[in-house]
Amino acid sequence: MVTSRSGSIWTETGPPLPLSAMQNLSPRWLHAVRVYYLNNNHILQEYCYTSGKGWYPGEVGNLGVQAAQNTKIAAVKYGDSNRGVHFRVYCQPTLPAAASGSSIAAVAYLRKSLEIRIYSQTENGSIKENAVTNSSGWFVGEFSANAPRGASISAIGWSSSEDGGVELQVYWLNAQNTTVYSKNTGSWGSSQTVIGSLRAGLNFAAAEWDFGKRLRLYFQGPDERVQGLYNDGTDV
Template sequence: MSHYAQNGEGMEVDLTKTSLGRSSSVNQKIHYVGGENAPEVVPQMEQQHGMYQEGVYDNVSAPSYGQEQVAEKSGKGSTICGMRKKLFWILLGVLALVVIVVVVVVAVVVTKNNSNSNDGSTSSGSSLGSGSGTSTATATATSSGSSPSATAGDIISDGSEFAAIKSGNSMQFFYQTNNGSVFYEVQTGEKITSGPSIVPGLTGAKSGTPLATVSWNDGAAIRLYYLNSDNEIQEYAYDNSTGWYSGSLSGEGIRAVDTSRLAAIKYGDNLEIRLYFQVSGGVVQEYTWKDESWSISQSLPVGITGTGLAALYYPDNNIRVYYQTNETSKVIHEISYGWPNLKGWDETGFGPDRNAVATVGSIAAVSWGDTSDWQMRMFYHPLDTPSSIATWAWKNTTWVGPKTIVSDTTIDNGSISVMSPAIDQYRIVYQDSSNSSTDLLVQE
C-alpha cells in the first residue's frame, strides 16, 4: 500500500487588483514606501501571511486617500471571519477540494486492500486436468483468528510430506515449512479458501516429519499424526466444539524408526483408527484406536528402509496397505486384511503381477464408491521417471495401469497425498518442481 503526502500550493495575489476595503474591526497599519506624504494602507492580516513585501509599491502611484477614507469605504458584510469574501470563498473551495481528494484516495486504498484480503490466496491456475492451483505459504489466513497467518519467510520445506482429508466439499491438506511449523490450507475448486495458516498450538514436530491424517463428519473431527525429535508418534486432534488439542497418543511414547513414514485410516462403521509406521528391523507396525484406547494390533511384513506407506478402507471391513519389500526391485506390494475370507492379512499379488516399480518414498492411495462398484487408486513416482506421478486403478474388480497423470513437474520423489471429495472424483496434492504445492482434481 502506498502512502501519499499532501503538498499545499502557495497562492499569488496581484496587489494592484486587491481591494483595500476593510471593516472597522481590522487593525490596519500605514507603511510609507514612497515618502512620508505617500501613505500605503496594508491590512495587518495580509502582512502577517506574507502577502505584503517591502518595496512592492516602489515607483507605483500611492493611493490618494488615507486611513479614515479606507475605514469609511469598508462596509459590514465585506469580510467573513476577518477575511475578504473573495479570499474566504477561494480558501473554502480549496479546502473542500483537498477533502474530496483525500476521501477518494482513502476509498481507493481501502477497496484495494479488501480485494486482496478477500482473494485469500496466492494460487494460480495451470493446465493439469480439470482443475488445479499452485501456492506457496505467503498469503494471509482467511480462517479463524486463532490460527496465525503465514509470512513471506514461511515456505514449504523441500521434500515436505503432505496429508490430505475431505473437508465438506473441499480438500484440507497439511505440510511442514522450512522453519519446522506445520501449516494447513483448504482448497475449494481452484482457489485456496482458507489459509495458509499455522496449525494453532502444534509444536515440536521434527524437521522432515512424516504426516498422516484421518477425519470424519466432513472434517468436523480431524486427527493429525507426526513425529517429534525423538521419533515418538504425536497425535494432534481437532473437534468443532473444542478446536485443536493434543491427542491421547502423544503420551503413549510409541517410537518409530527415524526413516519411517506414516499412514492412517478410519476403519469400519464404529470409530476406529488404524495407524501404520515402521519400527526396528523395518517391520511395518499397525497401531489401533478402539474403545477409547490405543493398542498394538498387528505386525506386518518387513518393508525396505524408508518405504512409502499408504492405506485405504475397502467395503465390508477390509483394509489395503501399500509398501515396498525388496531393496533391489522396489516393487510396491499390497497386503489386505479381511479379504477374501475375513481371516487376517494376505498378500494380494498386486506387486508381482503389476510390477509397480517405484522410488523409495511417497506412496498414496484413495478409494470411493459402494460395494457393487468400489474404486481404488494407488499413486507413486516411477523409478525411471522420479519427477512424474503414475497411478494404478482398481476398476471392475481388476487393476488397470500404469497411467502417468503428472509428467516431469514434481520434485524427484516428492510427497504425494490424495483424497476423494465425491463419487468418481479424486484430488491429489504434490510438491512441484518450484517447491510449491500443486493440486490436481480428476473427474472420472
C-alpha cells in the first residue's frame, strides 16, 4: 500500500468536462501550463499560461480537430537533445482499439529514443497498453488489467537520472471502487492498493516529478471535492 497523507483540498466548480493539463516546473517556479478541452462543437481547444504573459488561447483550436462527443483527453510533453519542448494530445477517434468514451492516460519519456505509452479500455473492459517509439509504428504493449467499463485510468513514468532505467506506473479504479496501481521497472507487477471506499465512477489523476521522488494522486471525494494524496519518498 502506498504510504500517503491527505493533502490540500480544492473545491470543484462547474459541469464536468473532458480535459487534460500539463505544467513545466522548475525547482521553485511555475513556468508554463497547458490545458486541453473541447468547445461546444467538440473541437479540441488549448489554453496556455506562461510566466510573465498570463493566460491566452493556444494554437490547437485553430487546427479544427473534431473529437468524439464522449471522448476523454490525455496530453504529454517531452524534450529533445536541442532543449526543445514538444506536446502531443490524444483523444478519440484517434486512438487505436479503444472503447467509445474510454478513459485515456498517456506517458512520454526519453530512453535511447522517444517512448510513448497510451492506456485505454477495450470493448470488453480490459485496460490495454499501446506503445510507439521514434523508430516504430504503434504496437500493443505488455500491460493488461480488468476494470469496470468507464473506469478512470491514469499513468506516470520517468527515466532514472542515476542508471537510465525507466519506471512506469498505471492507476485505475477496480470493481471494488478501490484505486489500485501496477508498476513496471522491467516487468509489470501485481496490482496494489492506493486508497479504497471511493465513489463509483470517480475521476482521478496521478502526477510525479523529481524522477518519481514526488508522487501525487488527485481524486474526487464523496462530496465531489478534489482531494490529494502525496508520497514524498516512500518506495512504492
